[in-house]
Amino acid sequence: MKDIKCCVVVVGAGPAGMAAAISAKKNGAEKVIIIERENRTGGILKQCIHAGFGLQYFGEELTGPEYAEKFSVLANETGIEFMLNTTALEIKDKTLVCVNTEGIVNIHFGALVLAMGCRERTRANLVIPGSRPAGIYSAGTAQKLINIFGHKVGKEVVILGSGDIGMIMARRLSLGGAKVKAVVEIMPYLAGLVRNKAQCLDDFGIPLMLSHTVVDIIGVDRVEAVTIAPVDENRQPIMEKAETISCDTLLLSVGLIPENELTRSADVALSGITKGAIVNQYKQTDKPYIFACGNVLHVNDLVDHVSHESEDAGKYAALYAAGKLESADELAVEPGDGVRYVCPQKMACVDDNVDLYFRTAAPGRNTTLTISDDSGVLVTKKLIRTTPGTIEKLTIPADKAKNAIGKIVVKAEHKEA
Amino acid sequence: MKKTLICTVCPNGCEIEVNYTTREDAVITGYTCKRGIPYAIDECFEPKRTFTSSVKITGTDRRMLPVRTTGPIPKELLMKAAEAVAAITLEVPVKCGDVIVENFLDTDVKLVAAMSL
Numbered sequence: 001m002k003d004i005k006c007c008v009v010v011v012g013a014g015p016a017g018m019a020a021a022i023s024a025k026k027n028g029a030e031k032v033i034i035i036e037r038e039n040r041t042g043g044i045l046k047q048c049i050h051a052g053f054g055l056q057y058f059g060e061e062l063t064g065p066e067y068a069e070k071f072s073v074l075a076n077e078t079g080i081e082f083m084l085n086t087t088a089l090e091i092k093d094k095t096l097v098c099v100n101t102e103g104i105v106n107i108h109f110g111a112l113v114l115a116m117g118c119r120e121r122t123r124a125n126l127v128i129p130g131s132r133p134a135g136i137y138s139a140g141t142a143q144k145l146i147n148i149f150g151h152k153v154g155k156e157v158v159i160l161g162s163g164d165i166g167m168i169m170a171r172r173l174s175l176g177g178a179k180v181k182a183v184v185e186i187m188p189y190l191a192g193l194v195r196n197k198a199q200c201l202d203d204f205g206i207p208l209m210l211s212h213t214v215v216d217i218i219g220v221d222r223v224e225a226v227t228i229a230p231v232d233e234n235r236q237p238i239m240e241k242a243e244t245i246s247c248d249t250l251l252l253s254v255g256l257i258p259e260n261e262l263t264r265s266a267d268v269a270l271s272g273i274t275k276g277a278i279v280n281q282y283k284q285t286d287k288p289y290i291f292a293c294g295n296v297l298h299v300n301d302l303v304d305h306v307s308h309e310s311e312d313a314g315k316y317a318a319l320y321a322a323g324k325l326e327s328a329d330e331l332a333v334e335p336g337d338g339v340r341y342v343c344p345q346k347m348a349c350v351d352d353n354v355d356l357y358f359r360t361a362a363p364g365r366n367t368t369l370t371i372s373d374d375s376g377v378l379v380t381k382k383l384i385r386t387t388p389g390t391i392e393k394l395t396i397p398a399d400k401a402k403n404a405i406g407k408i409v410v411k412a413e414h415k416e417a
Numbered sequence: 418m419k420k421t422l423i424c425t426v427c428p429n430g431c432e433i434e435v436n437y438t439t440r441e442d443a444v445i446t447g448y449t450c451k452r453g454i455p456y457a458i459d460e461c462f463e464p465k466r467t468f469t470s471s472v473k474i475t476g477t478d479r480r481m482l483p484v485r486t487t488g489p490i491p492k493e494l495l496m497k498a499a500e501a502v503a504a505i506t507l508e509v510p511v512k513c514g515d516v517i518v519e520n521f522l523d524t525d526v527k528l529v530a531a532m533s534l
Contacts, residue, residue, distance in 0.1 A: 039478070049469050050469050051467045051485060052428065055426075056427075063469055063483055064483075065513070146471075148471075150473060150480045175470065177499075193430055194423050195428060197423070198423035198430070199466065302428055384431075
């Protein structure tokens with residue numbers, strides 16, 4: 001057994017963890033360690049070989065591995081210590097229990113940042129009926145098999161779910177010579193970004209079937225076909241209109257869930273909607289020495305947002321560890337009409353700008369976003385259109401944040417559907 | 418001619434409308450930043466895409482090295498680009514940005530490594 005002391009320990013060397021660690025160091029934390037269970041830094045970005053990352057953060061279009069490498073180089077220059085091939089097992093008060101080939105390592109920290117990312121929802125989460133042949137993959141698993149290991153996952157593919165990973169895999173498979181027969185989406189609108197429909201589906205003539213779902217998987221050793229049915233307004237399949245599409249592969253791109261097993265070991269309060277920790281604007285959980293950022297906090301659309309949010313988490317973790325983060329009265333931050341969730345869920349009333357990140361509940365046009373407290377409207381913003389696939393951000397200016405009273409509510413109102 | 422398209426320059430995905438007979442007289446509306454203008458014109462006359470893929474690499478646990486073009490290439494070359502990179506095998510060490518093919522498919526665009534291995 002080995003014991004290590006540090007100011008800030010970060011769990012996960014993906015984009016969130018690296019941004020948090022660098023920011024912690026820059027904000028005065030002397031010794032910052034990142035724990036990573038894999039043998040390389042970069043997290044999920046290692047397999048996201050497509051371009052489109054970094055337009056906001058770096059002002060240039062990067063691939064996932066390029067984005068990760070920029071942070072990895074910066075982390076090394078900043079003096080962050082990495083412990084690769086090390087798994088975090090449990091949080092016991094202010095000690096993180098880890099294991100690697102040397103055995104158990106106890107890391108005694110001043111503050112801890114959770115940055116473990118998320119997992120994909122699986123067939124089991126959806127309870128799709130049918131047999132259990134080979135050829136059913138989550139989209140991210142297929143992405144890893146193709147982009148890192150060079151395997152071919154299938155020749156004729158149906159993709160369930162119109163999330164970004166699913167659409168990106170539709171293009172990747174098409175470029176690899178596979179035929180993608182359809183992308184099937186149970187909701188009446190696209191789950192991912194519209195640009196991905198344009199460049200991943202439309203470019204390759206792949207049909208998008210909205211308000212449809214997979215109701216049966218056929219095949220014994222290997223997938224032979226899937227049955228697809230339209231759904232009614234209650235998302236119930238209309239079986240008499242079902243059709244069967246032959247294919248050898250079914251990819252599932254049906255959502256992501258923050259990976260919070262470690263968080264639960266510390267008894268941190270979680271949100272039922274985001275499935276991540278409940279935090280204030282410092283990304284601080286109800287255990288004041290534990291902070292959270294990136295997809296373990298709430299599933300993001302863009303890594304650029306993750307980097308910004310994680311820098312906050314790292315900064316305030318460093319300040320907390322140094323005893324410089326003063327506590328203040330907190331107000332609840334809640335989703336109002338037209339908004340699915342808001343992160344953070346709490347706001348400390350201090351003399352500083354507060355960024356609220358949120359998703360709308362349904363797509364719409366000519367949208368007015370508002371933040372109000374019990375005294376009235378604090379912030380408004382008009383947008384040409386919004387979709388639940390995109391995270392919106394509004395900032396409460398310092399003077400209004402400081403004097404806010406009651407409850408903070410975020411609303412979205414569409415003039416047109 | 419009138420064309421409605423989704424701008425793919427950034428994640429905003431603006432809906433842009435182009436009214437045109439020639440490249441010169443095109444009237445473009447709906448963009449929210451100036452990067453949308455050249456994108457919309459190219460999209461009507463010679464659509465381009467940044468190509469990314471992965472190529473075989475030996476000498477490490479990762480069997481594929483991510484690669485990209487340094488700029489967009491004509492959209493109609495995407496399948497040809499995929500075939501071209503399937504024939505490449507590299508060996509470690511490779512640095513992010515290393516040029517793999519100088520003039521990729523005669524497009525004046527480079528194919529480069531997108532990761533250091």
